[in-house]
Amino acid sequence: MTDRVPGFSTLAVHAGAQPDPTTGARATPIYQTTSFVFNDADHAASLFGLQAFGNIYTRIGNPTNAVLEERVAALEGGTAALAVASGHAAQLVVLQQLMRPGDEIIAARKLYGGSINQFTHAFKAFGWNVAWADPDDIASFERAVTPHTKAIFIESIANPSGSITDIEAIAAVARKAGVPLIVDNTLASPYLIKPIDHGADIVVHSLTKFLGGHGNSLGGIIVDAGTFDWAKDNKYPVLSEPRPEYHGIKLQETFGNFAFAIACRVLGLRDLGPALSPFNAFMILTGIETLPLRMQKHCDNAKAVAEFLSGHAKVSAVNYAGLPGDKYNNLQRKYAPKGAGAVFTFSLKGGYEAGVNLVSNLKLFSHLANVGDTRSLVIHPASTTHSQLDDDAKVKSGAAPDVVRLSIGIEDKEDLFADLDQALNA
Missing domain, CATH: 3.90.1150.10 (Aspartate Aminotransferase, domain 1)
Known part of the structure; x- marks a missing residue:
């Protein structure tokens, strides 16, 4: 049994979770705390310098949230994940790692209305531009590619139409353009579609929807597929160049196939601050079990x-x-x-x-x-x-x-x- 790969339903119940080592609690506890005590000064310094993994402050990470992150990463087949306050927050944190003023994403026209609004209006304030493409016309994605293109964004099942997107065909366009494919998998959930199996490099969800499933908790998540070479062509300097706030660490070089998830946490979540409450993480974990x-x-x-x-x-x-x-x-x-x-x-x-x-x-x-x-x-x-x-x-x-x-x-x-x-x- 130790060599058996767990099935989807088993992962939905168990992935990321162990009985609490102190109390023996079987359900994942709600670690309702703002911060965590360091062992000593060296331990604190190693955590802040990204030389060790551990808990610092709930805005950056929390043990309840960590179980949720590991569980969704396992269900999607990714290398790591980051939970945030909402699906919109997930999109913001993802694009902050990829985009600079004047850069552009290509997005499918068939998107949730809030995403259309976010891409068209809110992101303009950052100097981020959007080019719209028709998911029923794969060539429209190819025509939209320019030297400023930094990502392609689609929904696996489009909201509100319920149409199915040809992920593999659009992934091929993204690979040819040398940019990551981001797939919003909210309406499908990994139970129906696993975009990483079809060429997605990053998957995002509104945890508020089917993963939580009960209409009681807001949340979002980013899943890193670990498939994209962020150092190639130096197109993504946030991941390929030395980070001055972390003593010159190069995230891609240091963290390999989960470097993007690390960037989202230690640059996006740390500085933008859209943290998921541990209570909401607990509620969403409970929803995922079913x-x-x-x-x-x-x-x-x-x-x-x-x-x-x-x-x-x-x-x-x-x-x-x-x-x-x-x-x-x-x-x-x-x-x-x-x-x-x-x-x-x-x-x-x-x-x-x-x-x-x-x-x-x-x-x-x-x-x-x-x-x-x-x-x-x-x-x-x-x-x-x-x-x-x-x-x-x-x-x-x-x-x-x-x-x-x-x-x-x-x-x-x-x-x-x-x-x-x-x-x-x-």
């Missing part, structure tokens, strides 16, 4: 609801990759054979007003701006999450005016059918 059970139920329910809506008189189209004949069904069978996820969209014959009315009439579905909860959720993206976009951009991002987004929970599917039916007919 991830395989929940995700399969999410997917089974979502497919059933998509089939129900496909036959409804008030519905003009259903966009769910798990349906035979869907545009993304072949990619779903390649990348996510266990299921197409729980988030998808459908279009109403009554257009924008019908979408607004539907979300107002649903009773079991909760109308809110989240996905990945045990409860079924609904939102009308054009009037909420994507409202800052013009109509053309809404359509390109999968949030046309007549589109409603569902995040299907783990309730009895018949109850979901009944609620949707009464709201559609109201």
Whole structure:
């Protein structure tokens, strides 16, 4: 048994965790402390100089968070991970290591509306630029590459459309350009898709969604695949050149295949400060233990609801990759054979007003701006999450005016059918 590689469900319960050595507690304790006592002056100096691993201050690292980091890294097949305060914080910390004023990322047009806003507006203040590409047109990523390109960013399953992205094809573009591929794997979770197996160099999540799974804790995580050569061509000096704040250490040279995760921790998290609370780490760890059970139920329910809506008189189209004949069904069978996820969209014959009315009439579905909860959720993206976009951009991002987004929970599917039916007919 000692040579056996644990299965996914075993890792979801056990990875990173041991009984507490002092108390014997089986559940990972919440280390609700700001700071940690050093053994002596030499120990403190070695920790601050990156010459030893250990705990200094919870903004930089915490034992509860460390279990979460090790567990998600194991589930994704990465070398190391860093937990932060939210999915948006994960994106910020990642790009801080890669970008300098005037640099550019290429991003898929089909993204969560908050990410579109972050990339288009917030990051402009740092002098970071974005070039948009169409995930249905791989050549558009190639055309967008310039000498200023520092990364390519995609979602494995796009929010809100639920479309499946051809990760391997875009990874090939990234390799040719000599830049890392960053994949937001929030909607898939590693239960459905492991982007590192398909060429991703960095994986990010909003832990708030399916990994936590219960709508009670914010969090984000960065997973380092350990696959990218950060020293090549000196394109990423943060990792390849001596760091003055750490006595001239070169992070790539010193830390090898987990250098990027170290950079995110000791440069990004240390200085920007979006730390994850140990309590939230504990809550998310508890959620991850049931991830395989929940995700399969999410997917089974979502497919059933998509089939129900496909036959409804008030519905003009259903966009769910798990349906035979869907545009993304072949990619779903390649990348996510266990299921197409729980988030998808459908279009109403009554257009924008019908979408607004539907979300107002649903009773079991909760109308809110989240996905990945045990409860079924609904939102009308054009009037909420994507409202800052013009109509053309809404359509390109999968949030046309007549589109409603569902995040299907783990309730009895018949109850979901009944609620949707009464709201559609109201």
